[in-house]
Amino acid sequence: MNQSFSQTQKENKSIANNKTLAIDCMGGDFGPSVIIPAALKALANHSDLHLFLVGKEEEISPLIKKHPGFHERIHLQDTREVIAMDEKPSRAIRSKADSSLRKAIELVKDGQAQACVSAGNTGALMALATLLLGTLSGVERPAIVAELPNRQGTETHMLDLGANIEATSEQLATFGVMGSVLAEAISEQVTKPKVALLNIGEEAIKGRDSIKLAAGLLQQQADLNYCGYIEANQIFNGDVDVIVCDGFTGNNVLKASEGITRFLYDRLKAEFDSSWKNKLAALMVKPVLNAFKKRINPDQYNGASLLGLREIVIKSHGSADEKATLAAINKAIIEIERQVPQKIQNKISDLLNAQETSE
CATH class of the missing domain: 3.40.718.10 (Isopropylmalate Dehydrogenase)
Known part of the structure; x- marks a missing residue:
């Protein structure tokens, strides 16, 4: 009942x-x-x-x-x-x-x-x-997008993180447009989000054909701040606001990032616990350690948006605690306030027109 x-x-x-x-x-x-x-x-x-x-x-x-x-x-x-x-x-x-x-x-x-x-x-x-x-008009498949911390002290949006194991050039270009709209909608500082494609090199000749074709489609978007390719070792630099890839690649990057975060913090803690001298040193730098833990803690970035749907859907991490769950709820509230699906729909038509011109 x-x-x-x-x-x-x-x-x-x-x-x-x-x-x-x-x-x-x-x-x-x-x-x-x-x-x-x-x-x-x-x-x-x-x-x-x-x-x-x-x-x-x-x-x-x-x-x-x-x-x-x-x-x-x-x-x-x-x-x-x-x-x-x-x-x-x-x-x-x-x-x-x-x-x-x-x-x-x-x-x-x-x-x-x-x-x-x-x-x-x-x-x-x-x-x-x-x-x-259902999906927005012009969107073949939704994409999962989440935020990653970077060296600039801001966040980088990355998609797709697992919804589409493979992605066509058209889908990758659509992801770029959707990610750009989201980044601008939920950030008060970003007005022209920098968008990049994740690739195995920065040179134009590198990568799969789908990535090269996607680059061409993104370059045709006059109001899109497309910046070319980015390599995996640049993901956390904060040089771009949106990173686009297929779901297989993105999910592996996300899981590896979470794993290395836990590894680094656990190893650092183990070193401080290894001797009484190190424990004493740990007391002196405890505020720094706490700030470091807070900054890299994945919980504060919990809540992945399923972009491309007609309505707002937020995926919270399966192992999320109370704080992380609240972060996911807050993300849904922000997307409601900023009318993210409507803004994405308004931009998709421009991408479709560019694709028709290139054919």
């Missing part, structure tokens, strides 16, 4: 004047125990925020009953099924019509919510979001 803590006609009408998210509370490694506290924090931080909390009522209700001050902005959507993290997307689509992940997306499709946030099965999320919401 579907329940809500605010069911009156007056309260339901008020949702239209606020930001409304549908949150899959059963996704990820920790489910409601982590997602609900993060959702409550988001409500405390945003007075105009309403949330559809989607999942098993018996697991969600006890966590939110302790916070009666938010009940008028919480709408509980009871579902009976959960898509497992290792479940095949095709099976999830066919056999789990009452899953929390699907229902969260359907709330967006039906116009009751403006965005969906889920830490669930990535393949199922992508497949269901594409099926139910």
Whole structure:
């Protein structure tokens, strides 16, 4: 049975004047125990925020009953099924019509919510979001984009991070346009985002044919700040704002980056713990270490956008803790405020015209 803590006609009408998210509370490694506290924090931080909390009522209700001050902005959507993290997307689509992940997306499709946030099965999320919401006109396939820290103290947007194992030149060019729009929309400092293609060299003759053709298409975009190729060892320099690649490459770069981050911090900590002299030194540099950890901590960048869909869908990391989950929710709020899908759609037509001219 579907329940809500605010069911009156007056309260339901008020949702239209606020930001409304549908949150899959059963996704990820920790489910409601982590997602609900993060959702409550988001409500405390945003007075105009309403949330559809989607999942098993018996697991969600006890966590939110302790916070009666938010009940008028919480709408509980009871579902009976959960898509497992290792479940095949095709099976999830066919056999789990009452899953929390699907229902969260359907709330967006039906116009009751403006965005969906889920830490669930990535393949199922992508497949269901594409099926139910559809892609923007001119977008063949959505792409997953996330932020990476860089030496400049800002963030670099990288896509695709796993939605498309292979990508055509047209798709890569579309990713570049979408990434540029996102970078400009959510940043107050960036006005003409620098876009680059990830390649095995900076020379024009290097790389796959699809990358070379994509470069040509991006060069034809007069209002796009395309800067050419970038190599993997330049990803974290901060020289560009958007890095474009296929999903196979991007996902490997992301996982390697997360791994090296953990390795460096663990090794540094182990060295400081290796002797009493080093432990004493660690006390002296503790503020520096804490600042370093905070700067490279992937949690603050949690929340990957599924760009190219008609609506906003944010993928939270499966192992996200409360802080990381809140970061994903905040990302959805920002994209609602900046109207990211609408801005992307406005730019895609220019790319299509350039492609027709080059044929």
